[in-house]
Amino acid sequence: MGVRFRGWGIAVPDKVVTNDDLSKTLDTSDEWIRERTGIRERRIGGSAMTLGVAAAEKAMAASGVGPADIDFLVMATTTPDRLTPATAPMVATRLGLTCPAMDLNAACSGFMYAVRTAQGLLETGNRRILVIGAENLSRWTDWNDRNMAVLLADGGGATVLEYDESGTDILSFVLGADGAAADLLTCEHGGFIEMNGKEVFRRAVRVVVESAEEAMAKAGVTASDISLVVPHQANVRIIQAATQRLGIDMDRAVVVLDRYGNTSSASIPLAMDDAIVNGRVRPGELALLTGFGAGMTWASSVVRWS
Ligand code: UT7
Numbered sequence: 001m002g003v004r005f006r007g008w009g010i011a012v013p014d015k016v017v018t019n020d021d022l023s024k025t026l027d028t029s030d031e032w033i034r035e036r037t038g039i040r041e042r043r044i045g046g047s048a049m050t051l052g053v054a055a056a057e058k059a060m061a062a063s064g065v066g067p068a069d070i071d072f073l074v075m076a077t078t079t080p081d082r083l084t085p086a087t088a089p090m091v092a093t094r095l096g097l098t099c100p101a102m103d104l105n106a107a108c109s110g111f112m113y114a115v116r117t118a119q120g121l122l123e124t125g126n127r128r129i130l131v132i133g134a135e136n137l138s139r140w141t142d143w144n145d146r147n148m149a150v151l152l153a154d155g156g157g158a159t160v161l162e163y164d165e166s167g168t169d170i171l172s173f174v175l176g177a178d179g180a181a182a183d184l185l186t187c188e189h190g191g192f193i194e195m196n197g198k199e200v201f202r203r204a205v206r207v208v209v210e211s212a213e214e215a216m217a218k219a220g221v222t223a224s225d226i227s228l229v230v231p232h233q234a235n236v237r238i239i240q241a242a243t244q245r246l247g248i249d250m251d252r253a254v255v256v257l258d259r260y261g262n263t264s265s266a267s268i269p270l271a272m273d274d275a276i277v278n279g280r281v282r283p284g285e286l287a288l289l290t291g292f293g294a295g296m297t298w299a300s301s302v303v304r305w306s
Contacts, residue, residue, distance in 0.1 A: 002164035003119050004306055007062025010273040011054030011134075011156045012260060013045030019150070026146040033150045038236025042153035042261030044138045048077045051156030052091045052134035055269070059158035060095070060130070067096035070160070071126035074117050075103050076110030076133040076265035078294070079140055083189075091132065107185070108232050108293025109175075110265030112301060115161065115289075116173050122163045132158040133265035142192035151234070152193065153261030157269020171286075171302045172218035174211045178296045185294035201238060204292045208232075208242040211300035212290050219302035223247040225286050226302075228275060232291035233257035233267035242290075254280065264293065281305050 018041045019030035033039055046054075052075055060066070073095075075088035080103055088101035106113035111133035118129035134156030141152045184200050187193040208231070216222060223246050231239050233256055243250050254271040263270060268291055275281050283305050292298040 001123050002166060002168040003122055003170050004162045004164045005169050005303070006065070006160040006162050007059050008157065008159045008269060008273045008276055009055045009058025009062055010270050011051045011058070012043040013051070013154050015043060015045045016041050017044050022150055025143070026149060028146045028150055036237070037151060038255065038257055039150065039261050040258045044154055046154055047081050047136045048079050048087045048134045049081050049090050051136070051154060051266070052077070052087065052132045052158070053094045055134060055156035055158040056091065056095055056130055056132050059160055063160040065128060065160055067098070069128050070097050070130045071099050071128055072118070072121050073097060073099060073101035073130045073132070074114040074121070075101065076106065076114040077103055077135055078105055078107050078110060078264050079136040097130070106293070106297045107295055108234065108264045108267065109291040109295070109297040109299040110293070111157070111268045112289060112291050112299030113175060113297070115301070116175060116299070118161045119170060119173070122161060127163045129161045130158065131161055132156065133269050135264045135266050137193065137264055140187050140193050145192065147197060148193050148195060151262045153263050155260055155263035155266040155270055157266045157273060159269060167306065169303050169306050171304055172215045173301045174215045174218065174299065176207065176211060176298045181296040184296065201235065203296060204234065204238050205241045205245070207292050207296065207298040208238070208290050208300070209245045211298050212242070212246055212288055215288065215300035215302050221286060221302060226288045227252060227282070227285040228280055228287040229253040230268055230271050230275060230287055230289045232293065233260065233271060234262045
């Protein structure tokens with residue numbers, strides 16, 4: 001059964017917050033944030049709904065599809081506008097969709113989980129699925145906590161997945177979850193996001209490497225076949241460590257966290273869109289999409305661009 005990626009679209013808030021801006025109110029510095037994370041600035045503002053709608057409008061336009069062409073909306077978000085209802089139905093209505101719509105929370109792996117869910121929905125008779133990853137992490141950030149405030153940001157990204165009998169872009173998928181690690185990265189109701197950064201870092205590198213190796217093996221390819229790595233954008237040092245262990249040159253990895261920070265489920269589509277805009281996605285080539293996040297959850301997939 002074939003699945004094709006159609007167009008992509010992203011949305012980020014207009015407001016740019018630099019490391020120097022944060023240094024005015026927090027005991028931190030541009031130098032520390034750049035060296036420890038790779039982040040230079042981030043975008044703050046909007047909501048999961050507004051960013052999701054804006055990204056989806058661009059993805060639908062890039063895909064050449066209208067509201068009536070979409071059979072299902074799967075929206076990955078860790079930061080829904082409300083606890084209930086889900087954000088997806090409100091996004092759908094604003095886009096003029098009349099199809100089913102649901103939220104999915106797998107934290108920073110959310111976009112990948114949503115793509116996998118969409119793949120399953122295409123197998124049960126749907127023809128086109130709108131997949132969105134959009135986050136409003138700034139709302140759940142304690143701006144007095146330098147541990148989290150320097151990392152988190154807002155943004156959205158989207159794509160349209162289409163059923164195609166003739167072939168498939170998705171060659172393999174590996175998903176995982178480990179609730180024993182739930183307390184490492186958490187946000188209680190009414191609270192703020194908190195993290196054991198060192199332990200998350202250590203585990204992130206491990207699950208990215210293991211799931212990526214498994215995804216490549218399932219697809220019958222090796223690291224040297226991968227032209228592009230599209231990783232979750234949490235910390236450039238995690239991307240460096242993982243690509244090095246996988247034996248993939250760092251210059252094959254897409255990095256946008258310098259401009260956007262960590263936008264959780266929006267980060268992989270933000271990176272994907274950047275690769276497309278910069279001509280780094282070439283037909284026939286293989287890409288490795290890989291993410292990890294709270295849960296812990298993780299996901300890797302090998303994709304061949306058609
Ligand atoms: O999206 C998925 C979830 N997120 C992640 O995957 C993030 C994973 N973790 C990380 O990226 C890194 O662990 C961090 C960026 C969070 C932290 O980097 P680190 O290299 O692990 O730093 P650290 O926590 O070991 O802190 C080193 C030092 C400490 O000072 P001392 O004890 O050496 O004196 C911290 O107190 O840096 C200090 N520090 C800071 N200094 C300036 C911690 N945060 C800051 C800060 N500015 N914002």
